[in-house]
Amino acid sequence: MESFEALCQAPFHLESLFPATGGFIEGRFCETIGNISCCLPCPLADWRYADNTARRVDVAGWISVAMLPLCLFLLISYAVLPAKWTNRHYLTICFTLGICCMEIAFIIPLGAKPDQCYNAITPNDMYSNLSCAFSGSMLLFGGWMVVIWSFIRTIAFHVQVCWEVVIGPKFMWGSFLCGFGIPAIGITVMLIFTGVSFRFGEICHINIKHGEQDYWYPIVAFAAAALIVQLATMAYCIHVYLRSLFDKSASTTENSSGLPSYTSSVRTQTARQAYRRVKRVLQLQWRGVTMVVVIIANVIFFAVVFIDLDREIAPTPANLKKAEPWLACLLMGGTREQCKEFASALGPNEATLLAMIYLLSLVGFWNFIVFARPSMLAGWLDLWRRGFSKRDEYISADANSRYPDNKGFEMLTTSTAKTPDPYMRSPSPNRMMGRTSVTSPSPTFDRSIHYGQEARYVRPSMSFSGPRPPSAQDWDPSRSFAQSHT
Structure with a gap:
């Protein structure tokens, strides 16, 4: 074998010595020299980048170890605590589930310690390494989940702000169908036609062939659509705000309740009223808006870096010609550090790749910072004090004898006391007929109903009507448009 290896200058290996029996064959980096094919040793990243790159990539896994408990804390709080403490929503829950999948993908290699290479020149893929299959699938499925639920949240925010549509059960079930169905279809197509393999570090990424069509282009399309909708919504908010600054109509300056004035149509909204509505929604x-912006920015950055990496490392004639100075340096006995300057033309640099992986693992941190609420801690403290016992949150006052003052809420009474009862009670029919004198057509707003004492009428703050005594004179049909029957 050594005589055959001599045909390829170290550190290269003769490709014919390693038959295509397993691993990711297309992941080999080989070049034909004369009549023979010589390949760089696996893993390729160890030759393209510095010696300690693999250890730096492992840092992302330990970051995920710290971030996963934060995501689990949010999910457990949503499941255990009442909604008044967490303000939970299915958009937030499903979004957090996608982030958990991504964090788990970074943690799997820390425990599995997978071998990146099937042999000296061939990297492992999802068929030859179980850890690769799980880590790559979880990472890409989590990416699908995060992007799709960001898009759904953006649509929900847009229709509420711009179109004044209240999302209901139909939108919820449609969100579940798209939020889980599209990622499931996407990951299935990607695993069948593209697959994952070890390319950079101990976590598997999508392969080069068909990777752009199966994964990156659809992901970027949904992220771009979410960005456009988000920008349109914010532009509308800015438009409403600017209109409110120049709105001087009396209906808004005199009425601070945000409701239409009494003389205007119910459907009419001024600029300031629209601004107050948009402000409440914001x-x-x-x-959610903040987290969507963070995710969209990260996804676009990841897609640009990986697409550039795929195009630069793909075994095409143009890339092999671009790599000739670097390969020639290695053939002449140069070390990876000595030939590093020639390798800079192949794909993104080490700092860019490490920044991308670290940002990817820190998504869980931003999710916790944005969605965690101080009220969650108060909810857990309240749960601890109650000893996980169920509290009677809704109880009828007259149905529980533990409340001493429940008699004040009785609907009927048999009391015959002459002293006026301080509690409001419904009189019996006999007492209504015996002690009530009605002098107004509307008993509801009548001030002359005598039940023990005079019931004083209090005008509601937003009422535009009031009790009016009957007219003192007879009605004259000649003063109106009504026809006289006399």
């Missing part, structure tokens, strides 16, 4: 949705 106050409720700012967390």
